[in-house]
Amino acid sequence: MKNIKSIVYLSAFVAAFFYTGVTKAQSSAEQEKAKAKFDAQVAAKYNERVVANAQVGSLICTDAHGKYVVCTGSDYEKVKGFATSVPYVTINKAVKGEKPNEFKAIASLQGGAIKAGDRVCASTVAGQVKKCSEMDVPYAIALSDASADATVIKVKVLNLK
Secondary structure, eight states, X not given: XXXXXXXXXXXXXXXXXXHHHHHHXXXXXXXXXXXXXXXXXXXXXXXXXXXXXXXXXXXXXXXXXXXXXXXXXXXXXXXXXXXXXXXXXXXXXOOTTSOTTEEEEEEOOTTSOBOTTOXXXXXXXXXXXXXOOTTSOOOEEESSOBOSTTEXXXXXXXXXX
C-alpha cells in the first residue's frame, strides 16, 4: 500500500511538472504573439500620424479617405489643425509657455498680405494658410502680419464645429 501511494504521488508530481512546462511554453508563445500584435498596432497608429512634407506650422487635413495630409485647399479635405510637432504630427497641441489655442502657421500671400486680425483658411499652397475671401471658410485669426510667402505667423484657432 505504501508503494502504491508513492507511485501515485510520483505520478502526480510528474504530471504536474509536465503540465506546468507545457502551459509555460504555451503562455510564452501566446505572450510573444500578443506582443507582436501590440507592436504592429502601435506602428500602424504611428504611421497613420506621420505626414509627408509636414513641418511645424503646416495646416493638416484629412483627405477623402480619412488619411492625414498637408492641406492643399481641396474641397475633399477637412481641416484638422496646425502641426505642432513632426514627423509624428500632433495637431493643435499647446506648446509650453503658449496659450492653448494659439499656434504657429505658415502663411501664403495667395489671398493678399495678411494683417493681424485677418481670418485665414487653407491655401492651395500645401500646408500654408491664406487670407480668406468672402467665399472661404476661416479656420483661424492671424495674430501677426505676413508680408512674404512662407512667413511663420501666429494664429488663434476659431472654435468652429
